[in-house]
Amino acid sequence: MSALYAGLAEIFEVDESEISPAAELAAFNWDSLAIISTLALVDEVHGVLLDGQALAKCETVADIEALVAKETA
Amino acid sequence: MLTARIKAIAGHLPEGRLTNDALAARFPDWSADKILEKTGIAERRIAADGETALDLAEGAARALLAKEGLDPAEIDFLLLCTQTPDYVLPTGACLLQARLGLPTSAGALDFNLGCSGFVYGLSLAKALIESGQAKRVLLVTADTYSKLLDPDDQSVRTLFGDGAAATLVEAVEADAPLIDPVVFGTDGKGGEHLMVRRGGFREPSAGGDMVLRMDGPAVMAFTLGHVPKAVDGLLQRTGRTMEEHDLFVFHQANGFILERLRRKLAIAPERFVIDMREVGNTVSSTIPLALAPLLQAAGAPRGAPRRAMLVGFGVGLSWAAASVVI
Numbered sequence: 001m002s003a004l005y006a007g008l009a010e011i012f013e014v015d016e017s018e019i020s021p022a023a024e025l026a027a028f029n030w031d032s033l034a035i036i037s038t039l040a041l042v043d044e045v046h047g048v049l050l051d052g053q054a055l056a057k058c059e060t061v062a063d064i065e066a067l068v069a070k071e072t073a
Numbered sequence: 074m075l076t077a078r079i080k081a082i083a084g085h086l087p088e089g090r091l092t093n094d095a096l097a098a099r100f101p102d103w104s105a106d107k108i109l110e111k112t113g114i115a116e117r118r119i120a121a122d123g124e125t126a127l128d129l130a131e132g133a134a135r136a137l138l139a140k141e142g143l144d145p146a147e148i149d150f151l152l153l154c155t156q157t158p159d160y161v162l163p164t165g166a167c168l169l170q171a172r173l174g175l176p177t178s179a180g181a182l183d184f185n186l187g188c189s190g191f192v193y194g195l196s197l198a199k200a201l202i203e204s205g206q207a208k209r210v211l212l213v214t215a216d217t218y219s220k221l222l223d224p225d226d227q228s229v230r231t232l233f234g235d236g237a238a239a240t241l242v243e244a245v246e247a248d249a250p251l252i253d254p255v256v257f258g259t260d261g262k263g264g265e266h267l268m269v270r271r272g273g274f275r276e277p278s279a280g281g282d283m284v285l286r287m288d289g290p291a292v293m294a295f296t297l298g299h300v301p302k303a304v305d306g307l308l309q310r311t312g313r314t315m316e317e318h319d320l321f322v323f324h325q326a327n328g329f330i331l332e333r334l335r336r337k338l339a340i341a342p343e344r345f346v347i348d349m350r351e352v353g354n355t356v357s358s359t360i361p362l363a364l365a366p367l368l369q370a371a372g373a374p375r376g377a378p379r380r381a382m383l384v385g386f387g388v389g390l391s392w393a394a395a396s397v398v399i
Contacts, residue, residue, distance in 0.1 A: 033228075
């Protein structure tokens with residue numbers, strides 16, 4: 001998941017060390033631009049397009065990873 | 074053989090400007106620099122009160138006729154692509170025929186498409202010309218989306234600008250087609266992702282509620298999913314390769330989405346046109362406005378022809394792709 005973490009750190013404009021499964025997205029300004037950026041990131045890293053509404057409902061980084069795992073399963 | 078070709082393009086923009094500084098003042102959580110970085114847009118042109126898409130369309134058409142030294146009597150078909158018409162009826166293209174002094178023998182029609190509209194219009198013009206029904210088609214794209222935006226909706230106000238473009242498509246003799254067969258796509262299930270709900274007859278407007286709503290993540294997913302497939306479909310339909318295309322002019326939705334598409338399709342930056350910094354997303358006019366400076370100036374010596382791939386995608390959901398010689 002390191003490419004995902006690096007990408008999320010870039011989107012949230014924070015150091016990669018701050019991205020962990022338990023990290024709360026609300027703390028990183030989880031707005032529509034961040035959601036769109038994450039959707040594009042997951043497409044680039046994992047080759048899957050997430051559902052925007054499902055992604056918007058994610059609360060932690062682990063939730064995003066679970067959504068990706070579900071889509072790539 | 075008789076083939077249609079893009080002869081010339083002229084744009085017309087309203088005088089009003091919406092800068093990133095003005096947006097940052099209204100939406101303090103985004104700085105002007107961040108808006109530029111994320112959208113690739115420095116300013117948008119905004120129509121004045123009482124200035125409509127038809128006014129912008131007339132401006133673009135007049136600029137084109139003047140640039141080409143063309144007599145309006147030589148135009149035998151007018152296509153107007155707009156989603157912000159002056160009236161429910163009559164047809165805007167009919168009013169534009171009169172304003173421009175086109176012959177009464179000319180055909181004229183409107184078609185309602187957004188960001189895919191220019192490529193659809195090219196296909197219609199090609200069909201009219203190559204079937205022998207018209208010789209010179211004036212294809213005008215014009216919209217004033219600013220009049221549909223919620224002043225408090227940052228996600229759309231940072232992107233959309235008003236504008237128009239007029240494109241002359243004419244019949245010429247050539248060894249091979251100069252506009253290849255166009256490929257299309259439609260998915261009305263995504264209609265609600267970009268929608269002005271009120272103001273039609275299903276949900277009449279109660280005044281002041283004709284507002285564009287955009288589901289940004291859904292539109293992003295649509296774009297990243299369908300545009301690469303449309304490109305593949307075009308290559309299969311035409312038997313051409315990516316390498317044969319000197320230029321790629323996609324709908325200028327915003328800088329972020331374009332850069333993602335460019336990377337996904339592995340297109341070299343120098344071939345991938347991004348030209349929206351001073352105008353924003355002008356809906357059906359983004360492709361002709363970006364294409365205009367790439368066409369050879371009237372009267373200039375003709376250099377080697379270049380092949381461009383044009384891809385429009387957006388509201389509908391609707392998309393279309395074309396391979397053209399410019």
